Amino acid sequence: MPETITLYTAKICPYAQRAELALEEAKADYTKYQIDLQNKPEWYAPKVNPASKVPALAYGGPAVPADQPSPESVKLAESLILVEFVADLYPHAHLLPSDPVQKARARFFIDVVSTKLVPSWNTVLRAGAPDADQAFLSAVDAVQSLLPAQGYAVGEYSIADIAIAPFIARAYVALGNEIGAYEPGQGKKLLEALQQPRFARFQKYWADLQARPSFQATFDKEYVTEAFRKRFGNKQ
Ligand SMILES: N[C@@H](CCC(=O)N[C@@H](CS)C(=O)NCC(=O)O)C(=O)O
Structure with a gap:
């Protein structure tokens, strides 16, 4: 206990x-x-x-x-x-798969989140760079390429999904409200890019992550939106 x-x-x-x-x-x-x-x-x-x-x-x-x-x-x-x-x-x-291969896959997925998705998202949000949008989209692509045909990152819900969900959630909040280190209008453009058919599997994955009761219990969208506006909002 x-x-x-x-x-x-x-x-x-x-x-x-x-x-x-x-x-x-x-x-x-x-x-x-x-x-x-x-x-x-x-x-x-x-x-x-x-x-x-x-x-x-x-x-x-x-x-x-x-x-x-x-x-x-x-x-x-x-x-x-x-x-x-x-x-x-x-x-x-069962957050950590018991099968060694699935466990390794979950950790590999987390590595891609840590080395590609999070840094590229932080550049869009905080730093800005000429190719920031493309780097973020290619990180989403890298994540998507690891997803199985259906289900979560390694099939059953696991530590891999926990590692990524909070960052996708904040990306949608920021882009939907034009919060970040980019010109006004770029947030919506990036969101539109994510809606393209080539990201259909990622979209389904994101819908599945949001539907999880644990996600709903831990993500206060209104609070995060206001806090992001104050902290990272465009100054112009
Ligand atoms: N690598 C750490 C990062 C944690 C982190 O950066 N937390 C931020 C808030 S999102 C923080 O507490 N920053 C200290 C501060 O704002 O003073 C982890 O994965 O837990």
Whole structure:
């Protein structure tokens, strides 16, 4: 029986949503504590995560309020590590495929998300570059090429789907609202590009990810839209 779990999270953060998705999928009993990233509590870095980032998780130790973390609980960080930790704690949720080939495929898919999709999306959102749109579309293409004919990233829902869903969700919010480091109008153009028939399999995959109750329980679209507008909105 797993010990007490407190997740330090923030609704805006795609990495934090990964940890939430894993806990929801596992139907874990846990406490969620929102960290205001613009005004972090002074105890957060010294007592929970020295990197001062979300997500972080406190595991075990005595029952204490989330804002008074105990030195006796284990503190863990890094979204993908937390997702695998939750998968290990709750094997009945089958988040980590038991078949070695499927497990390797799930991890390979995550590698493509980490090395292609996330960096290219961050360039569209934060930095801008002449070929940013094309790089993002080619990352989506790379993801799509790994998808089986139907189902999730490796068939059954897994850590691979948890790794990607929060980033696709925020990409749609940002592009649909013209939020990002690009000229106004480019967001809609990129969305239209994603609607092309060549991305039909990706579109179906995204629909399947959104339909998941765990996704609905962990993605506050209105909140993320407003938070993104404030943080990454076009200044012109
Ligand atoms: N590699 C980390 C990245 C986590 C991360 O960058 N979180 C951001 C929010 S999305 C954060 O907490 N940044 C610290 C800050 O904003 O001060 C992970 O996968 O968990």
